[in-house]
Amino acid sequence: TERIERHQYDVVVIGAGGAGLRAAIEARLAGKKTAIISKSLFGKAHTVMAEGGAAAAMGNVNSNDNWMVHFRDTMRGGKFLNNFRMAELHAKESPSRIWELETYGALFDRTKDGKISQRNFGGHEYPRLAHVGDRTGLELIRTLQQKIVSLQQEDKKEFGDYEARIKVFAETTVTELILDGDQVAGCFGYYRETGGFILLEAPAVVLATGGVGKSYKVTSNSWEYTGDGHALALRAGANLINMEFLQFHPTGMVWPPSVKGILVTESVRGDGGVLKNSEGKRFMFSYVPDVFRKMYADTEEEADRWYTDADNNRRPPELLPRDEVARAINSEVKAGRGTKAGGVFLDVSTRMPAETIRKRLPSMYHQFKELADVDITKQPMEVGPTCHYVMGGVEVEPDSAHATGTVRGLFAAGEVSGGMHGSNRLGGNSLSDLLVFGKRAGEHAAAHADSLSTRPRVADAAVADALRTALAPLANPEGENPYALQSELQVVMGDLVGIIRRRGELEDALVRLAALRKRVGNVGATGGRKYNPGWHLALDLRNMLVVSECTAKAALEREESRGGHTREDAPGMNPQWRTKNLVCALDGDQVVLTHKPVPTMRPELIRLFDRTELSKYMTDEELAAFDALAE
Numbered sequence: 183t184e185r186i187e188r189h190q191y192d193v194v195v196i197g198a199g200g201a202g203l204r205a206a207i208e209a210r211l212a213g214k215k216t217a218i219i220s221k222s223l224f225g226k227a228h229t230v231m232a233e234g235g236a237a238a239a240m241g242n243v244n245s246n247d248n249w250m251v252h253f254r255d256t257m258r259g260g261k262f263l264n265n266f267r268m269a270e271l272h273a274k275e276s277p278s279r280i281w282e283l284e285t286y287g288a289l290f291d292r293t294k295d296g297k298i299s300q301r302n303f304g305g306h307e308y309p310r311l312a313h314v315g316d317r318t319g320l321e322l323i324r325t326l327q328q329k330i331v332s333l334q335q336e337d338k339k340e341f342g343d344y345e346a347r348i349k350v351f352a353e354t355t356v357t358e359l360i361l362d363g364d365q366v367a368g369c370f371g372y373y374r375e376t377g378g379f380i381l382l383e384a385p386a387v388v389l390a391t392g393g394v395g396k397s398y399k400v401t402s403n404s405w406e407y408t409g410d411g412h413a414l415a416l417r418a419g420a421n422l423i424n425m426e427f428l429q430f431h432p433t434g435m436v437w438p439p440s441v442k443g444i445l446v447t448e449s450v451r452g453d454g455g456v457l458k459n460s461e462g463k464r465f466m467f468s469y470v471p472d473v474f475r476k477m478y479a480d481t482e483e484e485a486d487r488w489y490t491d492a493d494n495n496r497r498p499p500e501l502l503p504r505d506e507v508a509r510a511i512n513s514e515v516k517a518g519r520g521t522k523a524g525g526v527f528l529d530v531s532t533r534m535p536a537e538t539i540r541k542r543l544p545s546m547y548h549q550f551k552e553l554a555d556v557d558i559t560k561q562p563m564e565v566g567p568t569c570h571y572v573m574g575g576v577e578v579e580p581d582s583a584h585a586t587g588t589v590r591g592l593f594a595a596g597e598v599s600g601g602m603h604g605s606n607r608l609g610g611n612s613l614s615d616l617l618v619f620g621k622r623a624g625e626h627a628a629a630h631a632d633s634l635s636t637r638p639r640v641a642d643a644a645v646a647d648a649l650r651t652a653l654a655p656l657a658n659p660e661g662e663n664p665y666a667l668q669s670e671l672q673v674v675m676g677d678l679v680g681i682i683r684r685r686g687e688l689e690d691a692l693v694r695l696a697a698l699r700k701r702v703g704n705v706g707a708t709g710g711r712k713y714n715p716g717w718h719l720a721l722d723l724r725n726m727l728v729v730s731e732c733t734a735k736a737a738l739e740r741e742e743s744r745g746g747h748t749r750e751d752a753p754g755m756n757p758q759w760r761t762k763n764l765v766c767a768l769d770g771d772q773v774v775l776t777h778k779p780v781p782t783m784r785p786e787l788i789r790l791f792d793r794t795e796l797s798k799y800m801t802d803e804e805l806a807a808f809d810a811l812a813e
């Protein structure tokens with residue numbers, strides 16, 4: 183019989199990015215025995231790759247900024263589909279979470295008078311992103327890890343053991359949540375290096391597993407982003423919302439092919455970079471949608487003046503929200519005005535002195551020099567859209583981060599959760615989201631563990647099931663090749679559920695995904711248990727598949743275009759659809775889709791907007807309700 187390593191914890195956090203680390207810190211500060219699990223090496227999460235910064239209305243660079251302006255920008259960015267309460271908590275609490283990081287030892291770039299510096303980013307009215315050059319995520323992770331080490335040192339003093347109350351399981355993949363009735367009872371997984379199995383028993387589990395990008399070939403995401411947390415939640419009885427909304431970042435590298443998709447940070451545009459087509463035209467001026475017309479410059483002269491005098495000029499259209507810029511690039515390339523490699527030009531070389539470029543965008547300078555042999559201080563970059571971020575995720579109660587649905591004791595924070603960003607996330611709002619809701623998830627997971635009079639039990643049968651499922655591909659070496667299946671999945675998603683969608687193609691995608699699901703059921707892996715990436719991918723595939731089905735189903739259902747969901751056959755936003763969230767749940771292995779109303783903003787929040795703006799998004803009934811409020 184298989185030996186399964188077994189541990190007991192109060193709180194288990196799956197994922198060691200910003201959300202997971204912040205949740206674990208909070209649970210440990212509440213005195214709980216806490217485990218952190220990460221699929222890759224500790225410290226190597228998407229959070230570490232974040233470049234631009236963390237959005238927080240501290241008002242350091244423009245004192246007009248405050249939480250209400252940030253809230254408005256976030257709701258506009260998400261096209262008013264956001265869970266307003268999450269957007270409100272996020273806007274109010276982000277500054278404290280950033281300042282708190284300083285007390286943990288973070289060193290942000292500074293303004294001349296010594297405050298945390300803040301930079302411009304798409305969709306943010308004022309300079310708002312706290313940053314460290316273009317390596318903000320690195321500082322965030324470094325600081326959170328350092329805080330964890332300092333807590334471990336305290337525990338060493340008190341208990342003689344660094345890991346008495348907080349332990350990291352690195353290179354460990356969770357494959358299953360274990361339930362006791364409707365209660366989370368723990369999780370099951372394997373060590374990547376040895377292939378040994380591990381069971382962590384806990385009455386509270388926080389999902390902080392990040393995104394789903396690896397279902398697409400052209401993506402900024404790294405190998406571990408296979409939607410595991412999304413799928414674990416579904417299988418445990420939780421709901422996913424907003425899965426049709428995927429963010430295609432406008433600027434990924436397009437050349438050479440081996441690096442296609444790697445991110446080119448939005449800071450390049452925030453700091454003055456401009457987009458040009460192959461005819462040399464700065465084309466974004468032709469793509470400002472009506473809802474944003476008043477806020478964006480209509481001449482290059484005004485746009486350029488904005489960088490030095492933002493109060494008296496309107497923003498350059500290169501800084502529209504990401505969905506707008508990605509669609510614009512897509513249209514230019516389609517119209518035959520793209521580069522040979524299928525992108526457009528992004529230029530800083532004619533906009534800033536070489537010295538400034540190297541100082542403000544050091545990683546971009548090196549990335550292009552090393553990967554593409556392009557010197558961005560002398561030549562333009564070539565860029566195009568890349569699958570970057572999933573707005574959809576686990577539906578949670580906003581204040582507690584507790585998952586909705588039939589399961590108790592399951593929490594979700596960071597990219598794996600849904601609702602906060604509506605149909606489109608603003609750049610910089612993720613790093614702040616991680617901190618705000620990571621903390622909340624940790625706090626409420628700890629409280630949940632305390633609230634139970636008896637601990638849920640892990641039944642032997644549940645463990646046996648999890649073990650059987652994990653070993654199935656190895657018992658089937660003649661089965662389907664996981665790499666072939668993954669690349670077929672990527673073709674279906676990229677071609678049929680990509681940046682621009684159509685009814686017929688989405689229907690086709692669902693048929694193909696159903697066929698792939700059967701084949702994934704017969705996936706095999708050769709070789710043994712020790713560090714076997716083929717086996718690991720075989721296990722990830724069922725997660726990618728169910729999450730992709732949610733995306734395709736919801737994309738077919740939503741007959742409008744909004745944020746990260748563009749339907750060529752249903753252009754424009756439809757106010758009736760704004761009131762609806764699409765909810766995915768599992769019935770057996772079938773994805774079931776239902777409609778649920780988007781929560782209505784509280785009066786004092788809705789009054790932060792003027793009626794003309796609301797009328798662009800809302801139904802007549804909603805506007806009548808707004809008018810009644812005003813009277």
Ligand code: FAD
Binds near residue numbers: 202232598611
């Ligand atoms: P992640 O940081 O993605 O961490 C997920 C963790 O879960 C990892 O430790 C992973 O190993 C683990 N995990 C996953 N599955 C399992 C499993 N089955 N078992 C165990 N562990 C598992 N956002 C901004 O706000 N500003 C930016 O400037 C910015 N720049 C970005 C640049 C790049 C290149 C990328 C890819 C993203 C960027 N983003 C940015 C987005 C942001 O970085 C991510 O959305 C955010 O970091 C997600 O954080 P997280 O804590 O939710 O998850």
